[in-house]
Amino acid sequence: MPAIAAPPQTAAPAAKPSRNLLAACLAHALHDGYTDGLYAFLPIWQAQFGLSYAGLAMVRALYSGTMGGLQLPAERLLKGVSARSALLLATLIAAAGFLVMALPLGFAGLCLGLVMAGIGSSIQHPRGSSLVHETYPAGSRRPLGIYNFSGDLGKASLPALAALLLPLVAWRPVMGLMAVLGLVVSGLLYGLAPATRPAPSHKASRATGGARSLTGFTLLTAIGGFDTAIRMGYLLFLPFLVHQRGGGSAMVGLALALLFIGGAFGKATCGWLGERVGVTGTVVLTETATALLILATLATPLMPMLVVLPLLGVVLNGTSSVLYGTVPELAPGGDHGKAFAIFYTSVTGSGGLAPILYGAIADHSSQTTGIMATAMTAALIVPLVLALKPFLQAGKERQAA
Template identity: 70%
Template sequence: MTPRDWWTEKKKSLTGACLAHAVHDGYTDALYVFLPVWQAQFGLSYAMLAIIRGLYSGTMGGLQIPADRALRGLSPRAALILSTLLAAAGLLIMALPLGLPGLCVGLVLAGIGSSIQHPCGSTLVTVSYGAASRHPLGIYNFSGDLGKAALPALAAVLLPVFGWQPVLGLMAAIGLVLSLALVPLAPAVPIARAARTATGTGTGMGGRGRGGFGILTVIGALDTATRMGYLIFLPFLIHGQGGDSATVGLALALLFIGGALGKATCSLLGERLGIVGSVMVTEAATALLIAATLLTSLTPTLFLLPLLGIVLNGTSSVLYGAVPELSNGDTGRAFAVFYTSVIGSGGLAPILYGAIADHGGQTVGVLAAAATAALIVPVVLTLRPYLDAPAGGAAATEPVSDSV
């Protein structure tokens, strides 16, 4: 295989992983557009709505590690296509006139599909680029935000015209198209994974580094709890300020466009301030901006949302890039554990915030999300000693040759 062929294979792998990430993350956040419709149609409280939403995110998060283990023998092509077909099938079931039980079954099946995509796509990018995977992982992470910006906006525009069930059917069709697109892009043979553990006082998941990785996952969980908690209230916040369904879609798109910009912004901030400093700045800004959207009218809120998106979503890029450095070289397992933590938090936290809102009102629920962001500031300080230790995780993963 010539260097040119090798470079082409790496680019194809990155492109396939990014396309899958964009569609699956788009599915995940497009569901927020449907929450007010489901609440009205099925008579759900905030807490029950969060539980219904949690069927998807909880399944997706809880199956990250089992999916990574069970499907290691599959090629990235087979795994990514399987994940997309399952997610699309889940959306199709949701689109059928099966009432609330059908909606719940579809959410679970879609969550199973998306649980496969994250560890597979992350590992594919990491083993393709080896020690130089930080920037490609940033591109992979950024692609998810493109999907978050595009699919919720598309759903919001079509929802008033076609109704929620046909729109879900259209989103399922997008997944079928992606499955075909992955055939020439994703590798057709299983990827060879590094299994070496960082030595000495390195920052792996064993020894001293285990503490660092554990703290990282806790911070990731709190960061995700803040984001998901605020997102479950945002459609109702916009409606309360006089916006309609199309405005909700615009609000979500503005927030996620800001989040996509935040990937680059927070990366630059991280180079200047380091992981600890950048997380402290972004989480403090997140808490303040979330509170500010409670005090503004509709138009100022829409102007604030891109700024909020930068810090609300951008922090995850800083945390995500640290996973290979704090792992033991088995990046597939490390990403699976990290995703289990953050997605599980994303599924459970809105239920807690929803219960708070049911008892104390929507404003109290939103402020609880802001308080979670503020809590991260002292927690991230405990990560500093592990980041000062010699890094071994990233270097422990080398590019594979013919397997990708």
Template identity: 65%
Template sequence: MNTQTRLPVIPSGTPAKASRSLSAACLTHALHDGYTDALYVFLPVWQAQFGLSYAGLAVIRALYSGTMGGLQIPADRALRNWSPRAALMLSTALALAGLLLMALPLGMIGLCAGLVLAGIGSSIQHPRSSMLVTETYGANSRRPLGIYNFSGDLGKALLPALVAVLLPVIDWQAVMVLMAALGILLIMALARLAPSTPMQAQRAATRAPGRAQDGRGFAILATVGALDTATRMGYLLFLPFLIQGRGGDSPTIGVALALLFIGGAFGKFTFGWLGERIGVVRCVMLAECATALLIAATLVTPLLPTLLLLPVLGIVLNGTSSVLYGTVPELSKGDTGRAFAVFYTCVIGSGGIAPILFGAIADLSSRATALLLTVLTALAVVPLVSTLRPYLQTSPTSR
């Protein structure tokens, strides 16, 4: 191997500092992703309180996800010279302030404004946390990025389950306040764990080695990520109502989401390992085919079999993201921070728009029709990802 193209394993300092940086990124990712997916548990409550349709619920949630996705690139650009500590603390402070605003007795206006403010906060987290991991581990960042993505699924599994347990006991505004309190704890942890100085000195070292890319490979990767996210978010929009329609109550909905996300967390490890052995393209194709099959199965199974299928569905539904995120530095054309911001813009933007479209289709036809369209979206990834092969490095683990 040409040693001149190799990057240092930990360009930012000692293994202890690298571990603290990774912990800071993982804790931030876990809480912010927990915030994001806990919103699904509130959907039936908001539908009953505000009289919203499926499309209306999707629009309400898109205020959060659309803001979070649309501001990825501006947030990366504006905070590029900030220290990771300052950027992640600001991100969390804005997110918890949004939750507190939602908890105030301001009706629909307060709910919408709070979702936008929380979305602004979370828009900072993704590119800054991902870049912190990439800058810390250099060329060896694929596996730490997998750990980072796994931490997000832990948050997705734990916080929605906690919210589902609390909602039957206290009102939803009080639950929002408790979620905000977790953000305060995170800020205290970040003050000790996250680096306090900008990492600009290492930015040049994170440029991906190898041949220059013309941008088409990255465009394909971003489109694959967008379709993969559209499938996931479309299914998540209807899952609470799918469970509710089969006799499940609020705690059961929380259990269903937790089972799905626990499977997703396991999927990050499974597909991270699988991607290294069979390649990115084969791994994604396998996952999308299995996703389509399992989503279709949950349309016809009773409540208990559906719950049993959800962890398996979670493995393939969420597992691909670890493979896709780990490929971003390889196709980044050198500016990894901007590449992550663009990639997150695409996938989060898709996650905001797709549920609106699926929700409108459900309102005009049926929930089953909309869910079948999520199946077709997953299958559409298969021929698209096959065109990614020429743009990946020549190692078999990339393909």
């Protein structure tokens, strides 16, 4: 009997990779769409609840801060749970949060729903990343790039959908529609996600085990945090930039869509560039371009700004793909699940705190100064990534050995 049962066990993983990757990508697209879809509601919330820029950022931080702060505890708590159960739980809790926001419960209901949605999304990122890496352990950079790209599809679609609907219906029914979308994705995940957790390849772990560097990983995580801070800080101000130039809610949706479509294209472009120029050269190029293009959006009228936004999206979002694919190479101790959770905790925590800081700068000076601060942060990343270069080179040498 054991001899008969052995072949299916070795053949099964070969039939599952595409389904596993599709499940992870579906969850990522929805949750990233949830995350960035909230930006379309910011001007409405500011008017309805009388919030300052910093106050508005603090409200949104209830979602992003919860999502970032709970990723490592969620990874530990659900370490032995199947990918199907973890991704379903993540999506159902997030959808429930959007349903609470859709109910007429006032400001308290909005805050409660944001926290619930953040709890759900805190589960998705580390578990989805681990599912992809465990399914493709020997060559996870390209599948991880596809997984990362899927998030941008959600970022490009849900904010645009919300912004197009908001001029037609009140914001709470739009929230309800997003909750229903979460239930639909939950049904798809039930049929796609594996009921057991894939076993990582020990051969791949040994091949990369010598390249782990706590110092290099810490530096990589810091760079990822600053990169996310730029993106989230700029997104805080973008709807208001559009309004100041005479654009309405539909134009805000178009601006967000253009930025995120450029970001989706940037994932592929920067991935291709990273393979040829390397991580260091790519990040130096993208962050320099980010700083310059952010400043360009301050100096242009509405229509030229819309032309600049896709280009800004390429470099603003593309950098994260290069950084994200480097996590397995520098994961301390070879614990990829923990490394992804720590990395995501840094980037999402930064995404929650940075807009508060940039918003406070704008409140005490001007919106222009707040946006210029995001450009200065992009310039700050350049010396940091140059300091990371020796760790990346050491990792490649140890992998080759």
